[in-house]
Amino acid sequence: MGRFLEELEISRATAKRDIEYLRDFLGAPLVYDRAANGYRYVPDSPEFELPGLWFNDTELYALLASEQLLEAVQPGLLGPYIGPLKGRIRKLLEAGGHSADVVSARIRLQPFASRRVDQVIFGRASEAVLNCEIATITYHGREREARTERSVHAYRLLHYRDNWYLIGWCEQAQALRTFSLDRIERIALSETPAAPPDERALDCYLGASFGIFTGEARAWAVLRFTAERARWVADETWHPDQIGQWAGEIYELQVPYSDPRELLMDVLKYGPDVEVVAPEELRRLVADRVAEAAAQYGGGSQRPE
Numbered sequence: 027m028g029r030f031l032e033e034l035e036i037s038r039a040t041a042k043r044d045i046e047y048l049r050d051f052l053g054a055p056l057v058y059d060r061a062a063n064g065y066r067y068v069p070d071s072p073e074f075e076l077p078g079l080w081f082n083d084t085e086l087y088a089l090l091a092s093e094q095l096l097e098a099v100q101p102g103l104l105g106p107y108i109g110p111l112k113g114r115i116r117k118l119l120e121a122g123g124h125s126a127d128v129v130s131a132r133i134r135l136q137p138f139a140s141r142r143v144d145q146v147i148f149g150r151a152s153e154a155v156l157n158c159e160i161a162t163i164t165y166h167g168r169e170r171e172a173r174t175e176r177s178v179h180a181y182r183l184l185h186y187r188d189n190w191y192l193i194g195w196c197e198q199a200q201a202l203r204t205f206s207l208d209r210i211e212r213i214a215l216s217e218t219p220a221a222p223p224d225e226r227a228l229d230c231y232l233g234a235s236f237g238i239f240t241g242e243a244r245a246w247a248v249l250r251f252t253a254e255r256a257r258w259v260a261d262e263t264w265h266p267d268q269i270g271q272w273a274g275e276i277y278e279l280q281v282p283y284s285d286p287r288e289l290l291m292d293v294l295k296y297g298p299d300v301e302v303v304a305p306e307e308l309r310r311l312v313a314d315r316v317a318e319a320a321a322q323y324g325g326g327s328q329r330p331e
Contacts, residue, residue, distance in 0.1 A: 140188035141208040150213045154180035164212040179220035202231045235284035243282030248303040251277045255299035
């Protein structure tokens with residue numbers, strides 16, 4: 027034991043604590059030999075190997091996303107807890123055998139089209155959600171370019187496509203609504219408890235249809251992708267309830283939606299590699315937008331058949 031302590035340059039108490047950790051938590055086949063006054067391997071025990079820490083793609087993404095999100099959050103709601111939490115995440119990343127700086131530098135999460143959110147707004151919205159309070163907000167919506175005052179029973183914060191949204195029951199609309207945090211100009215907390223949410227209705231609102239335009243699905247989009255584009259789309263998840271099937275080399279994807287705006291943008295980015303088969307309303311919307319785009323480049327203004 028003495029040589030063991032000298033080689034590792036540790037105390038007897040530290041050695042005992044580490045051996046107990048190996049035995050009790052990692053399952054090492056070690057027993058105390060009273061006659062020899064030391065520890066030894068259990069005879070005929072199976073081969074033991076110290077476990078390595080490996081991350082699957084989901085775990086690695088979660089850790090990196092957590093670290094990078096925390097890096098972007100200014101002191102506010104989380105205050106002094108940010109530093110220690112970041113430190114713990116970095117230690118987990120380093121447990122794989124590489125420094126957190128190396129992991130972060132070599133494995134990147136690249137945000138796209140993210141919008142800047144005022145940290146005061148973010149902090150108060152988070153506090154309202156976590157405390158389940160009513161928040162009074164001044165909201166400047168993009169669609170109507172109008173400012174409105176809303177009293178919102180704050181239920182959820184949603185991070186979607188690199189942007190933050192507040193989900194809650196709007197007293198003015200008398201319905202669940204989604205508010206983009208970057209369009210909230212002012213938020214005040216009333217400290218009044220929000221009405222208890224209908225969890226089933228809330229889950230349906232958040233997950234029943236495609237994209238950020240939440241709510242109960244009112245139609246199913248049927249999209250057919252060319253053989254070239256199908257190689258990618260067939261492996262993608264657009265919605266948990268989607269239906270995908272092959273027709274020869276053509277891939278057909280069906281997704282439920284409540285509002286066509288975001289779906290329209292996603293369809294248009296594939297250009298001629300996708301055709302909207304149904305419903306007719308969505309097909310006409312895509313055709314009109316394609317015709318308008320063609321007109322910008324001297325392609326005429328007639329809608330394609």
